[in-house]
Amino acid sequence: MKLRHIMIVLKKELKDIFRDKKTIFASIVVPMLMLPLMFSFMGYGTKQLEEDSKKVVPIAIVGGAESVFVEYLKNSPLFNVIQTNDTEQDIKDNKIKAAIYVPDNFDQTVSKNELAEITIEYDDTSQQSLNAFSTIRAAIASYSEMIVANRLSALNLNQSILQVVEIQERSATPDKGGFGFLMFSMLLPLMLTMWSSVSGMPAATDLGAGEKERGTLEPLLTTQPKRMSLLMGKYLAVTIAALLGTVASFSGFLLSMKLNPGMLGTAKGLGGTSIIVIMLTCIGLSLIFSALQLAVSVYARSFKEASTYLSPLAIIILMPSYLTMLIDAKAIPSIYFHIPLLNAVCIIKEVVAGVFNMQHIIIVLLWSLVYIAFSMLFALSMFKKESVVFRV
Amino acid sequence: MIQLMDLQKRFKQIEAVKGVSFQVNQGEIFGLLGENGAGKTTTLRMLATMLQPTGGTALLGGFDIVREPERVRGQIGILFGGEMGLYDRLTARENIQYFAELNDMRRTDINDRISYLAKMLDMEEYLDRRVGKFSKGMKQKVAIARSIVHNPQIMLFDEPTSGLDVTSARVVHEFIRSCKDEGKTIILSSHSMKEVEKLCDRVGIIHRGSMVELGTIEDLKKKYGNDDLEEVFMKLVGDNHEA
Numbered sequence: 001m002k003l004r005h006i007m008i009v010l011k012k013e014l015k016d017i018f019r020d021k022k023t024i025f026a027s028i029v030v031p032m033l034m035l036p037l038m039f040s041f042m043g044y045g046t047k048q049l050e051e052d053s054k055k056v057v058p059i060a061i062v063g064g065a066e067s068v069f070v071e072y073l074k075n076s077p078l079f080n081v082i083q084t085n086d087t088e089q090d091i092k093d094n095k096i097k098a099a100i101y102v103p104d105n106f107d108q109t110v111s112k113n114e115l116a117e118i119t120i121e122y123d124d125t126s127q128q129s130l131n132a133f134s135t136i137r138a139a140i141a142s143y144s145e146m147i148v149a150n151r152l153s154a155l156n157l158n159q160s161i162l163q164v165v166e167i168q169e170r171s172a173t174p175d176k177g178g179f180g181f182l183m184f185s186m187l188l189p190l191m192l193t194m195w196s197s198v199s200g201m202p203a204a205t206d207l208g209a210g211e212k213e214r215g216t217l218e219p220l221l222t223t224q225p226k227r228m229s230l231l232m233g234k235y236l237a238v239t240i241a242a243l244l245g246t247v248a249s250f251s252g253f254l255l256s257m258k259l260n261p262g263m264l265g266t267a268k269g270l271g272g273t274s275i276i277v278i279m280l281t282c283i284g285l286s287l288i289f290s291a292l293q294l295a296v297s298v299y300a301r302s303f304k305e306a307s308t309y310l311s312p313l314a315i316i317i318l319m320p321s322y323l324t325m326l327i328d329a330k331a332i333p334s335i336y337f338h339i340p341l342l343n344a345v346c347i348i349k350e351v352v353a354g355v356f357n358m359q360h361i362i363i364v365l366l367w368s369l370v371y372i373a374f375s376m377l378f379a380l381s382m383f384k385k386e387s388v389v390f391r392v
Numbered sequence: 393m394i395q396l397m398d399l400q401k402r403f404k405q406i407e408a409v410k411g412v413s414f415q416v417n418q419g420e421i422f423g424l425l426g427e428n429g430a431g432k433t434t435t436l437r438m439l440a441t442m443l444q445p446t447g448g449t450a451l452l453g454g455f456d457i458v459r460e461p462e463r464v465r466g467q468i469g470i471l472f473g474g475e476m477g478l479y480d481r482l483t484a485r486e487n488i489q490y491f492a493e494l495n496d497m498r499r500t501d502i503n504d505r506i507s508y509l510a511k512m513l514d515m516e517e518y519l520d521r522r523v524g525k526f527s528k529g530m531k532q533k534v535a536i537a538r539s540i541v542h543n544p545q546i547m548l549f550d551e552p553t554s555g556l557d558v559t560s561a562r563v564v565h566e567f568i569r570s571c572k573d574e575g576k577t578i579i580l581s582s583h584s585m586k587e588v589e590k591l592c593d594r595v596g597i598i599h600r601g602s603m604v605e606l607g608t609i610e611d612l613k614k615k616y617g618n619d620d621l622e623e624v625f626m627k628l629v630g631d632n633h634e635a
Contacts, residue, residue, distance in 0.1 A: 219470060
């Protein structure tokens with residue numbers, strides 16, 4: 001193996017990769033824009049819903065005669081009470097969002113301190129109707145509170161009698177950013193592991209199966225360098241593409257965080273050491289998966305076949321990430337640090353949460369070296385196998 | 393010089409090359425004649441060290457294909473027919489340069505050599521354009537330049553004119569002749585009698601992995617009492633079919 005040969009191949013492959021619009025699009029542009037676009041659409045959607053909920057809700061009231069409660073609803077700025085003959089049909093036709101059925105003896109029942117019954121009819125498959133339902137419930141709750149207050153004062157009792165304890169909250173990690181940070185520490189490890197593992201895929205497909213399909217592999221194999229040098233050059237090119245893809249995805253993540261601070265949480269308190277551990281983990285993952293993807297790609301006869309084999313890999317990669325999403329970063333079972341992929345998610349989770357367990361970090365780094373060695377040997381054995389390289 | 397000594401290749405159940413021996417001298421064009429699947433490509437792939445023989449060996453320019461594959465690869469140039477195997481997103485120059493660099497040429501030598509080849513093959517006009525949109529003939533010229541950029545002493549041609557039109561095929565034929573004039577040792581695999589008759593000094597007829605006949609074209613015609621090489625070929629190969 002000669003370093004000079006490796007560098008020649010690496011240089012050429014990088015040039016080739018980044019001249020391909022398809023690869024640039026798949027490994028840089030899409031990852032960079034996907035999250036911001038997704039979240040701005042989601043942000044727009046929630047905003048619409050919020051605005052909808054502020055609008056006056058058209059409802060119908062059936063029965064209730066001239067009761068005080070019906071007057072209360074009619075005078076509420078939240079509702080626009082409409083007369084209808086067929087509530088069910090009008091809800092379906094979206095003329096009203098919900099209908100309230102009030103018994104005619106409602107006021108009398110309330111004044112006798114008995115339980116009154118009200119029926120709310122709504123469409124539970126429509127978000128707007130569901131919103132109307134909760135607005136109506138809230139209005140009824142505040143009406144009930146008013147009645148309860150009146151009943152208590154009639155008995156000469158203070159309303160505070162209904163409350164036994166008042167809870168005061170205080171965060172033990174006030175500088176961490178609360179819920180926003182929890183979201184961040186849940187999402188970031190998942191995303192980083194996923195990106196580092198899958199971002200090399202387009203390049204790997206092109207450099208293995210793509211080269212076979214275009215018939216360039218055979219002439220390449222008749223040049224002087226050993227197979228190992230050719231493979232190493234390709235391998236480094238795929239890894240670099242994977243890391244660039246990860247950086248692109250991460251910038252997309254940061255951008256969406258800026259656009260929608262509420263949704264993705266907030267990044268706070270990521271120190272230099274955390275960043276170094278995270279970077280090493282991502283590089284390790286990229287090295288492992290680039291080798292595996294290249295091996296599969298060399299085995300495949302064509303571009304299409306390689307894509308077919310590699311797509312399920314993305315799903316396998318996602319599984320441990322989802323598995324750990326809800327695990328508490330401060331109580332990760334030790335065995336997790338020995339399981340491939342899972343240990344990468346866990347170590348990122350730990351350092352993001354501010355936990356620096358040197359033992360865990362070293363275990364994960366050592367395992368990563370083992371995985372890198374194995375995946376590289378696997379790729380090399382594939383690249384040296386005649387039945388694989390000349391599989392047509 | 394090329395020397396094959398009982399060269400064999402077995403793929404699992406199939407014996408693709410069953411102990412082939414022959415010798416090609418410097419400045420000689422040797423034609424490997426056979427039907428599709430006869431073992432021509434497998435033989436050439438072994439000589440180019442892409443495949444490892446399962447028995448026997450060969451010497452190319454004095455180097456053993458089994459023991460010194462890297463040295464062998466430095467000696468040879470290869471030209472395939474059909475798919476030219478060029479990188480579409482690289483320019484013609486970059487394609488040639490890549491192989492020159494991989495064959496350990498020095499940068500200044502590479503530039504001189506590419507200029508020389510571009511002039512010789514009349515491809516200066518499109519030397520710095522990306523190969524993707526080239527016509528087949530243009531691609532063929534780039535592939536030719538790439539195969540001899542490192543000035544190899546041995547040339548291996550595997551069906552080099554398959555799929556080419558008459559003009560492009562003529563370019564390839566002229567190129568093969570010029571290689572001979574430069575004193576290179578040449579093996580040309582083909583299933584075209586005409587091509588072989590036109591270019592080769594000697595031929596070997598390969599059938600089902602075995603060499604069934606070897607000699608100059610004149611010798612073969614005389615031996616089988618027929619002036620048509622195709623008839624001779626059919627006699628040899630056809631007989632074996634019935635066997």
